[in-house]
Amino acid sequence: MAARVLNVNVGVLGHIDSGKTALARALSTTGSTAAFDRAPQSRARGITLDLGFSCLRTALPPQLGPEPGELQLTLVDCPGHASLIRTIIGGAQIIDLMMLVIDVTKGMQTQSAECLVIGQIACQKMVVVLNKIDLLPEGKRQSAIEKMTKKMQKTLENTKFSGCPIVAVAAKPGGPEAPESENPQGISELIEVLKSQAYLPSRDPSGHFLMAVDHCFSIKGQGTVMTGTILSGSVSLGDNVEIPALKVTKKVKSMQMFHTPVTYAMQGDRVGVCVTQFDPKLLERGLICTPDSLHTIHAAIISVKKIQYFRGALQTKAKFHITVGHETVMGRVMFFSPAPANFNEEVQENVFDFEKDYLYQEQYLSKDSVSSEENKENDQAGEVQLPKQQWALLEFEKPVTCPKLCLVIGSKLDTDIHANTCRLAFHGVMLQGMEDKNYTETFLPKLKVYKQKHKEGQVERVMDDYSVIGRSLFKKETNIQIFVGLKVKLSTGEDGIIDGGFGQSGKFKIRLPGGLKPDTKMLLTAASKKKSKGGKGDVTKEDESSKNDSVQPVTISLIFKRYVFDTQKKMIQS
Numbered sequence: 001m002a003a004r005v006l007n008v009n010v011g012v013l014g015h016i017d018s019g020k021t022a023l024a025r026a027l028s029t030t031g032s033t034a035a036f037d038r039a040p041q042s043r044a045r046g047i048t049l050d051l052g053f054s055c056l057r058t059a060l061p062p063q064l065g066p067e068p069g070e071l072q073l074t075l076v077d078c079p080g081h082a083s084l085i086r087t088i089i090g091g092a093q094i095i096d097l098m099m100l101v102i103d104v105t106k107g108m109q110t111q112s113a114e115c116l117v118i119g120q121i122a123c124q125k126m127v128v129v130l131n132k133i134d135l136l137p138e139g140k141r142q143s144a145i146e147k148m149t150k151k152m153q154k155t156l157e158n159t160k161f162s163g164c165p166i167v168a169v170a171a172k173p174g175g176p177e178a179p180e181s182e183n184p185q186g187i188s189e190l191i192e193v194l195k196s197q198a199y200l201p202s203r204d205p206s207g208h209f210l211m212a213v214d215h216c217f218s219i220k221g222q223g224t225v226m227t228g229t230i231l232s233g234s235v236s237l238g239d240n241v242e243i244p245a246l247k248v249t250k251k252v253k254s255m256q257m258f259h260t261p262v263t264y265a266m267q268g269d270r271v272g273v274c275v276t277q278f279d280p281k282l283l284e285r286g287l288i289c290t291p292d293s294l295h296t297i298h299a300a301i302i303s304v305k306k307i308q309y310f311r312g313a314l315q316t317k318a319k320f321h322i323t324v325g326h327e328t329v330m331g332r333v334m335f336f337s338p339a340p341a342n343f344n345e346e347v348q349e350n351v352f353d354f355e356k357d358y359l360y361q362e363q364y365l366s367k368d369s370v371s372s373e374e375n376k377e378n379d380q381a382g383e384v385q386l387p388k389q390q391w392a393l394l395e396f397e398k399p400v401t402c403p404k405l406c407l408v409i410g411s412k413l414d415t416d417i418h419a420n421t422c423r424l425a426f427h428g429v430m431l432q433g434m435e436d437k438n439y440t441e442t443f444l445p446k447l448k449v450y451k452q453k454h455k456e457g458q459v460e461r462v463m464d465d466y467s468v469i470g471r472s473l474f475k476k477e478t479n480i481q482i483f484v485g486l487k488v489k490l491s492t493g494e495d496g497i498i499d500g501g502f503g504q505s506g507k508f509k510i511r512l513p514g515g516l517k518p519d520t521k522m523l524l525t526a527a528s529k530k531k532s533k534g535g536k537g538d539v540t541k542e543d544e545s546s547k548n549d550s551v552q553p554v555t556i557s558l559i560f561k562r563y564v565f566d567t568q569k570k571m572i573q574s
Contacts, residue, residue, distance in 0.1 A: 005057075006064060007072045007269055008198050009229065011123065013115035014101030019131040022172035023101055024075045026184040027191065028054035055270070061195040071198055074229075074270045096201040096268070097194070098123045104130040104148050104168065108155055110420050116159065117307055121427045122407060125197050126161040128152050129190065134170035165193045205266040208293035209233035209241065210403055211273070216280040223253055223276040226288060232403065233290065234266035235273065242291040244401045246282055249291050250275035286327075287401060296401045297433035300324075301352050301447070302408045304335065304392040306366050309422035314364035320410040320425060322394055330397040333410065334564075335361040336449045337387040347389040350405055352431040358449045360564055364390060364426070392428065393447070406430050444565040452561050453571075459490065459554040460507060461528045465515050468524070469502050470556045476506040483508075483558075487573055491555040492520040498558075510556065524554060 012020045060069040076095060098119045102112060119126055130152075136144045145168045156162050169186030172178065213228035235241065235252060242249045254274040255262050265271040273288070287294065306314055314335065322331040336358045338345060363369050365386050394408070410426045434443045457473025470488075474480055480501040488496045488510060494517065496510040516524075560571040 005070045005072050006060060006198075006200070007074055008201060009074045009076055009096045009268065009270070010194065011076045011095035011098045011119075012101060013098060013119065015103065015106075015109035015111040015115075018101045018103040018106075018109075018112070019171050020101045023099070023129060023131060023169070024054055026169075026171045026187050027073075028056045028075055056191070058191060058195060061198060063196075064198060064200060071195060073194055073198070095123050096125070096199070097197055098126045099129050099194075100126055101129045101131050102148070102152065103132050104145065105132060105135050107148060107151060110422075113309065114422055114424055116156075116161075117309060117422060117424050118409075119161070120159055121307075121409065125199070126164045127190075127193055127197055128156075128164060128166040130166065130168040131171055133168045134173040134185065165197065167193050201268055203267045204232070205234040207233045208290040208403075209235045209239070210287060210289045210293070211235070211241075211271070212285075213283060213288055214285050216283045216285075218280050219274070223274045224278040224280045225256075225272045225274045226283065227272040228270070228288075230265055230267050230269050230271060232267050234264065235271070237263045240291055241273065241275070241288045242293075243278075243283060243286070243288050244294045244296065245286050248278070250278055287403075289403075294401050294403055295433055295435050296399045297396070297435050298399050298437055299393065299395045299434040299439050299443075300408070300430050301432040302392050302394060302428035302430050303350075303352075304364065304390050304410075304426050304428040306364050306426050307422065307424045310425045311421060313369050314410075314425055316360075316362050321413045322396065322400075323409045323411070324400050324402045324406060324430065327400045327402070328413075329400055331394045331410075334393040334395075334449075335364045335390060336393070337361055337365060337390045340385075343385055343387040345388065350429055350431065352391070354446050354448070356448065358391070358447075360449050360451045361390070364392075391431075392426075393444075393449075402430065402433070404430065404433070440565075445567060447565055449564045450561040450572075451564060453559070455558045457556045457558075459510075459524060459556060462516065462521060462524045463509070465521070466512050467499070468496075468510050468512065468516070469507055470510050471505075471507045473556060473558060474506045474508065476504070478506060480506070480508050483571070486558060486560060486571060488556050488558045490520065491552075491557070492517060492523070494520065496556075520554060523552075527553065 012024050014020050054075050056073045056075065057070050058073070060071045064071065098115075100112065100115055100119065102108065130145060130148055133141060133145060149166050149168075152166055153163075156164060167186060167190045169184065169190055171184050171187070173182045173185060209230070210232045211226075211228045211230045213226045215227045216224065218224045235255070237252055237255065239252045240249050241252060252273055253276055255265060256272045256274075257265065257269060262271070314333070316334045317332060319330055319332050321328050337343070338347075339357050339359050342356075367384060367386070394410075406429070408428050408430050409424060410428075411424045413423055415421060415423045436442045455473050457470050460469045460471045462468050474483070480498070483498050484500055486498050488498060490496060490512075494512050494514060496512045499509040499511045501507070502509045560573045562569060562571055
C-alpha cells in the first residue's frame with residue numbers, strides 16, 4: 001500500500017518584487033508545469049503574471065496523525081503586480097495556509113495590505129516571511145529583523161492572524177542575477193514552521209466535482225491537459241466533465257499529480273486532467289465540473305460585509321468589479337438590511353429567507369456611514385444601531401458561471417494602482433443566483449425590499465366635526481385617487497383617512513372617524529380667522545400673515561412603504 005500523502009495548499013502572496021517566486025523556488029522540490037514564471041510574458045516582464053504552482057514533499061509531522069506518510073505542500077505563487085489582483089483573488093479561494101512575503105527593507109506595502117485582506121477573507125492560517133535579509137548590513141541585521149518583526153506583530157494585532165509565526169529568510173542571496181551557487185538562508189527553519197502550521201483541512205469527496213483550472217496546454221499524441229485545484233467533490237478516470245463556459249463535455253482520459261499518474265483525486269488536490277479533441281486556446285482558466293452541476297447567472301443575492309480598510313462609503317447603484325470563483329465582471333449593487341425591528345435578530349448562515357421584508361438602503365450601513373433617519377429617531381444616545389447582517393443584490397454586466405455559496409469579493413480595481421489605498425471594498429457569500437435572463441420580471445418581484453415613504457402636509461381648514469381639508473401633501477398634478485383610503489395622522493393626535501381630492505390645486509379631504517378634538521377645532525378656527533383678516537384673495541398677504549403667525553399649523557403625516565420590485569407600485573401601511 002502506498003504511503004499516505006496529505007496535500008496542503010500554501011499561498012505565497014505579497015507585494016511585487018518581494019521575492020515570492022524565488023522563495024517558492026527555494027522551497028520546492030518538484031516544479032509543476034505552471035511554476036516559476038515559465039510563461040514568455042512573465043519572463044520578458046520579469047514579474048509573475050499568473051498563478052504558479054510547485055510542491056515540496058516532507059515527512060508528515062506528528063500532529064497530523066500517527067501513521068507514517070508524506071506532507072505535500074503545494075505552493076501557489078500568486079502574482080504581486082497590482083493589475084493582477086483578480087488572479088490573486090481567484091487563487092486565494094484554494095489556499096489552506098498563507099505565506100505573506102514582506103521585503104524586509106520596505107515593510108508593509110499597498111499590495112501586502114491587500115493580500116492580508118484577501119487572506120483574512122479566504123484563509124485560516126498565516127506565516128509571515130521577511131525576505132531579502134541579505135540586503136541588510138551584517139552588523140545591523142539582527143536588530144533590523146527584530147524591529148521589522150515587532151512592526152509586523154503590531155500590524156497583525158487586530159486581525160485573525162494575531163500572533164502568527166514570523167520567519168526571516170534570504171530566498172535568493174545577491175538577487176536574481178546572483179550565481180546559483182549562493183545558498184538560500186533560513187529556508188530549513190521556514191519548512192519546519194510550515195510543517196508546524198500544517199493542519200488537516202476539511203476535505204469532502206462527496207458532492208459535485210468542481211475544479212478551478214489555471215492552465216491549459218496540449219501534449220502531442222496525448223490530448224489537452226487542464227491543470228488546477230479541486231474545489232469540491234472528486235474525479236476518477238473515465239468520468240465525464242463539463243466545461244460550463246463553453247457548454248462542452250469531455251471524458252477524463254488520464255490524470256497526474258506532480259508528474260505521478262493517478263486514477264482518483266478529491267477536494268484540495270492539485271491535479272492535471274487530460275482530455276482529447278479539445279483546443280487548449282479555448283480555456284486559459286476557468287471551471288470544469290460534473291455535467292449540469294454549475295449554473296450561469298445574471299444576478300445574485302449575497303450576504304455582505306464591508307472591508308474595514310476600504311475608504312469611502314459603499315453606495316447603492318454603484319458599480320464594482322465583482323470576483324466570483326475565477327471570474328471578475330463588472331456589476332451594480334443594491335444594499336438592503338432587515339426591517340429596523342429585526343436589526344438584532346440572529347440570521348441563519350448561508351440561507352436567504354424570501355418570506356421576510358427587507359429595508360432598502362442608499363448605502364451599506366456601517367459606523368462611519370451617516371446614521372440613517374430611523375437611527376436618528378431611535379437613538380438619542382448617539383449610539384448608532386447597526387443590523388447584524390446586510391445583503392446586496394448584484395446585477396452582472398455579463399453572466400458568470402459559479403457554484404452555489406461561493407465567495408464573492410467586490411473591489412474598485414480601476415483605482416490608481418499607485419495610490420496607497422485598499423481597492424477591495426466588500427466580501428460575502430453567494431446565497432441565491434438568478435439564471436433567468438429575464439430575472440427582473442420572473443425573479444425580482446419575489447424579493448420583498450421596501451422603501452419607507454414619509455410625506456407631510458398641513459390642515460387648511462375645518463369642514464365639520466368629522467372632516468378637514470388638507471394641502472401641501474401632493475403636487476397639483478398628482479392623481480389623488482390612488483391615495484384614497486390611506487391612513488394619516490394629525491400633529492394634534494387624531495387619526496384620519498384620505499377621502500378624495502378637493503378642487504383642482506392638489507387639496508384633499510380627510511375623514512376623521514373619531515372626530516376633531518375641541519382643542520384642535522379651536523386652534524384651526526383661530527388660524528383660519530387670522531387668515532381671513534389678511535384680506536380675501538390677497539395671496540401675498542395671506543402668505544405673509546401665515547409666516548408671522550404665532551398659531552402653530554396642524555400638520556398631516558402620511559407614512560407608507562412601497563416594494564422596490566412591485567410592478568404595481570402599491571402603497572402599503574401596517
